[in-house]
Amino acid sequence: MTKAYYWLAIKEVIALQIEVIKDYGGCSGILDEGALESTLYRPQQLAYYEPSSNIYDLTAAYGYGLVKNHCFVDGNKRIGFVVMAVFLLRNGYELIATEIEAVDIMINLAKGNISQNELASWLTRNSVVL
Template sequence: MTVPVWVEESVVIAIHRRQLAEHGGIDGIRDKGLLESALFRPKNKFNYDNPNIFDLAAAYGYGIVKNHPFVDGNKRTSYVVMRTFLKLNGYDIQASEMEKYETWMYLASSQINEVQLADWIERKSVKI
């Protein structure tokens, strides 16, 4: 696998702010270290595992949801960052709004894990 295009921290913060502007919520980073950790998760996976692009996308989604680095809007931000990563690397998600909502609620409540999220992302992704 070639080195993917990563989502930079400044882009993640901009995504977070846009989600709050569009859907409401309290702005702010709760813990910058947790944000950095979440964003390093896919890079670490790339360097030490043998992931595919969907595993890396799931690492973004899982890392942000589970680390909860923002005061509000973590699930929304997590989904958009994951999708942005996929788009930067030639894929997009095709799923209903309900499927996306349910999947992220299951992720946040630990009803699915990172591997299951990667499987869902792979099943719902299309090459663009």
């Protein structure tokens, strides 16, 4: 049996992306709805089919998918980070990385310099239990 997690719904992620764009600029809108749905279900599939996955693995699946799949017209790195932070908060964890560290990890993720597993390790080091 898998642990119960508080997942993000597609409508929530779309609303978050709109807010991120309002706050920091860019164009709102979905570039590929199918990719967005697939990306948001990936952590759930990971939890179900790989029950040894922990909160950081699942969080990394959200961030990695949103950045690499370019689901939105703009702000994919930003929304990837926000979704990771929200998912962690919903599940009793908080990201404690500095803004500089957060920007660095998301840029390196987008450039392909780090893997999903490396992102999960970074999240482990940069999160605390609430």
